[in-house]
Amino acid sequence: MLAAYAARFAPHDPLSALEVGDRPEPEAREHWSTIEVRAASINHHDLWSLRGVGLREKQLPMILGTDAAGVTADGREVVVHGVIGATGHGVGPTETRSMPSERYPGTLAERVAMPTWNLVDKPAELSFAEAACLPTAWLTAYRMLFTAGRAKPGNRVLVQGAGGGVSTAAVLLGAAAGLEVYVTSRDAAKRARAIELGAAGAFEPGGRLPAKVDVVLETVGAATWSHSVKSVRPGGTIVVAGATSGDASAAELQRIFFLEISVVGVTMGSKEDFEGLLNLLVRTGVRPLIDTELPLARAGEGLARMHEGGQFGKIVLTV
CATH class of the missing domain: 3.90.180.10 (Medium-chain alcohol dehydrogenases, catalytic domain)
Structure with missing residues (x-):
């Protein structure tokens, strides 16, 4: 074959x-x-x-x-x-x-x-x-947002990087669920596309956001970690599912413990998550x-x- x-x-x-x-x-x-x-x-x-x-x-x-x-x-x-x-x-x-x-x-x-x-x-x-x-990127985005991140309608979410499978899924799923989604990208065209898909804002990497976010979706690693830690609100959550630019050299532990930030790891998702994702797509029409x-x-x-x-x-x- x-x-x-x-x-x-x-x-x-x-x-x-x-x-x-x-x-x-x-x-x-x-x-x-x-x-x-x-x-x-x-x-x-x-x-x-x-x-x-x-x-x-x-x-x-x-x-x-x-x-x-x-x-x-x-x-x-x-x-x-x-x-x-x-x-x-x-x-x-x-x-x-x-x-x-x-x-x-x-x-x-x-x-x-x-x-x-x-x-x-x-x-x-x-x-x-x-x-x-769906099985890898979209399932990962679903679990990051709703299972690990526990995002609810009205929450603000930062997605580091725009254009890849996980980030695109997160924008579409987040917008459908009533989340205020911000994205970052070095590429102006990708930032514009993210807005078209439903993102509330798109910024250059490291850019100042309009407000602190409840959840950060981190798949980039070293290049964006410091920005992720600085962008999440006190008591918020950073969900990590990748490090395409390598591990962060500084974990910024002082900020994490002082602001009581939760850092949660995700690798894809459970079968129950997958079934929930499929049901969500059928109900909302998101593709x-x-x-x-x-x-x-x-x-x-x-x-x-x-x-x-x-x-x-x-x-x-x-x-």
């Missing part, structure tokens, strides 16, 4: 480690199902895998991808909930959690095997391409913003666009 995979590790040139070609069919496993993939989306996780982060040489070649929507052998249309092992379903109670492409082959393929428990019915209102955007849609055979173009940082929304590969 056709798949996009890490053939080697290239820390400084991740795209050179990517190959798109024939890979073995998924192995049959008890309590697992094989899905005919209709669409899959790419994430920064795929670029980190190509760099060798989270993988070992003996695991190569490894099919990339954490997100997919498709059809099971009995005709059920499903979306993959990509947290394997958190509950023990399909892998046993002692296995630690992982994502597709970390311990088991990923979703950037014509077919992928997943624990049957991890399959969630795709709402008829969503296309396969839209559904494929993922798709930047680019390409056939699986052109996965390299999609990953190159993400590597360059030019996307606004999700990049989807169709099968």
Whole structure:
């Protein structure tokens, strides 16, 4: 079957480690199902895998991808909930959690095997391409806002960075839920797009906000951490789900303890979060913003666009 995979590790040139070609069919496993993939989306996780982060040489070649929507052998249309092992379903109670492409082959393929428990019915209102955007970025944004951040209508939220999957999802979900969402970006065009999607304000990185916020969504790390700590109100919450610019060199602990700021970590979300996200999209009519849609055979173009940082929304590969 056709798949996009890490053939080697290239820390400084991740795209050179990517190959798109024939890979073995998924192995049959008890309590697992094989899905005919209709669409899959790419994430920064795929670029980190190509760099060798989270993988070992003996695991190569490894099919990339954490997100997919498709059809099971009995005709059920499903979306993959990509947290394997958190509950023990399909892998046993002692296995630690992982994502597709970390311990088991990923979703950037014509077919992928997943624990049957991890399959969630795709709402008829969503296309396969839209559904494929949800399992990583949109689920993370949902959990950051509503489960970890406990944001409520009228709250102010700062989203560090504009244009990526998590930040775009946070703007759309936040606006639909009655939140006042601010975003930051170095790119004036991305700031303007964020306003069009419902953001209440868009600022250059480090820019002064109109007011302190209740919740900060932090996925950038070192480049924005100090601004995040200074922007949240006393008693507010910073939710961290990534550090694409590296770990912050100074944690600013004095400000955190003196102002009683909560710092909460998030990695994707639970199956219950995922079902809540799907229900929210059906009720509100909010849909993922798709930047680019390409056939699986052109996965390299999609990953190159993400590597360059030019996307606004999700990049989807169709099968």
